[in-house]
Amino acid sequence: MKERIQIILKGIFKENPTFVLVLGMCPTLATTSSAINGLSMGLATSFVLMLSNMTISTVGKMIPDKVRIPSYIVIIAAFVTVVDLLMAGYLPDIHSTLGIFIPLIVVNCIVLARAESYAAKNGAIDSIFDGLGIGLGFTLALTFLGFVRELLGAYSVFGYKLVSGDGIILFILAPGAFFALAYLMILFNMVKKKFIKDN
Amino acid sequence: MAKESSFKNMTLTLLVITFVSSAVLAGVYELTKDAIDAVRIRKINRGISEVLPAFDNNPSEDVYKKFVDGDTVYVYIATKDKKYVGAAIQTFTNNGYGGKFVLLVGFLADGTINNINVISHSETPGLGDKIDPAKHGFSLQFHGKNPETYKLTVKKENGDVDAITASTISSKAFCDAVARAYAVYREDVMKKGKWNGNSGATPKQ
Numbered sequence: 001m002k003e004r005i006q007i008i009l010k011g012i013f014k015e016n017p018t019f020v021l022v023l024g025m026c027p028t029l030a031t032t033s034s035a036i037n038g039l040s041m042g043l044a045t046s047f048v049l050m051l052s053n054m055t056i057s058t059v060g061k062m063i064p065d066k067v068r069i070p071s072y073i074v075i076i077a078a079f080v081t082v083v084d085l086l087m088a089g090y091l092p093d094i095h096s097t098l099g100i101f102i103p104l105i106v107v108n109c110i111v112l113a114r115a116e117s118y119a120a121k122n123g124a125i126d127s128i129f130d131g132l133g134i135g136l137g138f139t140l141a142l143t144f145l146g147f148v149r150e151l152l153g154a155y156s157v158f159g160y161k162l163v164s165g166d167g168i169i170l171f172i173l174a175p176g177a178f179f180a181l182a183y184l185m186i187l188f189n190m191v192k193k194k195f196i197k198d199n
Numbered sequence: 200m201a202k203e204s205s206f207k208n209m210t211l212t213l214l215v216i217t218f219v220s221s222a223v224l225a226g227v228y229e230l231t232k233d234a235i236d237a238v239r240i241r242k243i244n245r246g247i248s249e250v251l252p253a254f255d256n257n258p259s260e261d262v263y264k265k266f267v268d269g270d271t272v273y274v275y276i277a278t279k280d281k282k283y284v285g286a287a288i289q290t291f292t293n294n295g296y297g298g299k300f301v302l303l304v305g306f307l308a309d310g311t312i313n314n315i316n317v318i319s320h321s322e323t324p325g326l327g328d329k330i331d332p333a334k335h336g337f338s339l340q341f342h343g344k345n346p347e348t349y350k351l352t353v354k355k356e357n358g359d360v361d362a363i364t365a366s367t368i369s370s371k372a373f374c375d376a377v378a379r380a381y382a383v384y385r386e387d388v389m390k391k392g393k394w395n396g397n398s399g400a401t402p403k404q
Contacts, residue, residue: 063212064204071216078220082227089234092242 004129011133013196017110018141018181019188024110027101028142029177035158038146039139040094041101044083046135048105051079053119053131060120072115077106110138141184148180243275247287250305250314251277254284265383268293272383283308286388289318290380294372297321300330302373304380310389311345315377327369337363337370346381 017023027045032038055075063071084102087095095102105111114134119127150156153171155163170176240259247258254277263274273289285307293299300320305313315338317331329335340361341349351374352358353367362370 059216063216064209066204067209067213071212074213074216074220078223081224085227085231085235089231089238092238 004126007126007129008133008136011130011135012137012140013192015134016137016141016188017134018138018145019185020192021110021113022185023113024108024138027104027108028145029174029181031098031101032142032146032149032177032180033172034150034154034156035143035146037094037097038142038144040091041098042135042139042142044087044098044102045105045108045110045138046132047083048076048079049111049114049135049138050128050131052076052111053114053127054124055079056115057119057122057124057127068120069112069116072112073106076111076115080105110134145177145180145184148184149176152176152180246303246316246318247275247277247305250287250303250316251285252279252307252313254279258287263387265387267379267383270299272379274383274388276388285313286384288380288384290376290383292372292376292379294368294375295320295322296327296366296368296372297323300372300376302376302380304377306381306384306388309345310347310381310384311343312341312377312381313343315341322366322369327363327366329363329366330369330373335363337361338373341377346378351378351381 011017013020015021018025018028024045027041031041052072052075056072059075060068080103083105084095087098087102114130118130122130147157149171150158151162153167153169153173153176155161155165155167168176171180240257243259244257248254256276256278258275258277261276261278263276265272265274270291270293272291275287275289277284277286285305287303287305289301289303291299291301298321300322301318303316303318305315307313315332317338320328320330322328322330329337332338344359350358351360353360353362353370353374355362355367356371358374360370360374
């Protein structure tokens with residue numbers, strides 16, 4: 001069990017997909033205009049990651065080498081469409097804000113990278129935990145980024161207005177995403193260096 | 200690590216994977232169909248309530264489709280206390296600067312335009328996207344006008360519409376869409392009365 005927790009923690013800190021691996025920047029920059037959007041995008045991706053990791057680690061060994069990538073993409077696309085349909089039906093507001101970025105999880109490099117570099121070589125249970133860890137790392141990063149941008153850009157937290165007024169609109173717009181991401185990345189890596197010695 | 204690839208096992212693997220995936224998707228689609236439809240209907244009704252005065256029926260159940268100029272125009276009839284209020288017409292144009300755009304035009308019983316909303320467009324941000332009432336007052340000039348007397352073309356072409364500066368193409372396309380909506384409204388709603396007339400509701404001429 002201890003190793004499993006280690007796998008999850010590795011996804012959150014040592015191999016954080018956003019701040020360390022710097023993968024999946026498109027949804028990261030585009031959907032984090034508020035904390036709740038970042039959170040939902042992260043959770044949707046985590047769900048896909050866990051299911052695709054599980055499936056690919058189970059059936060991966062039966063897939064011939066040359067059609068490996070097309071097979072992975074079909075499996076991932078199926079799970080993404082499941083998430084897309086479920087969100088369209090039951091979370092229509094979030095679905096319309098995230099819009100095109102839900103179907104685009106298919107080409108999110110985090111998902112394919114984990115399938116290729118982890119799930120194809122490890123067992124199903126380990127792969128689920130890897131998906132959970134990486135997914136949580138992505139979710140936390142997106143939520144935190146959305147939290148900072150929403151706080152500075154709209155003076156609100158998870159939709160609750162703290163101070164009246166417009167805020168620094170720049171942080172809601174595209175340039176603010178880059179600024180906030182850059183500073184958070186510096187901060188994250190400073191903290192990481194201090195506490196995790198072994199890298 | 201992985202298996203040797205031969206033509207036979209590659210074809211077979213892809214076939215099985217795509218088959219299983221489509222089966223799963225078909226299942227989930229069936230499962231979520233009703234919920235997604237409900238969401239869509241709520242969205243349409245909300246849009247209709249923005250372009251028409253208060254109504255108490257469910258216009259998306261009372262929809263009438265007409266195929267014109269290569270696409271479909273949707274007519275939603277609104278009634279209140281079984282009396283005719285007006286119709287919201289989802290219309291389109293293919294002449295936009297960015298191609299097709301879709302509008303929802305609300306007509307009152309006598310053919311007067313009540314309100315217009317933009318449903319989707321891909322006009323240039325900052326120029327053509329001023330057709331959207333949320334961005335610019337361009338579409339407000341149509342409110343309360345009856346296309347019977349109000350000429351739906353830009354002033355440059357001897358019409359009555361003030362075009363958006365530097366976006367004549369978008370403005371003309373907007374007029375085209377509204378004119379298409381009005382043509383359908385006049386032909387099918389005002390003249391022929393194509394709605395569920397079981398309540399005896401008749402639009403006043």
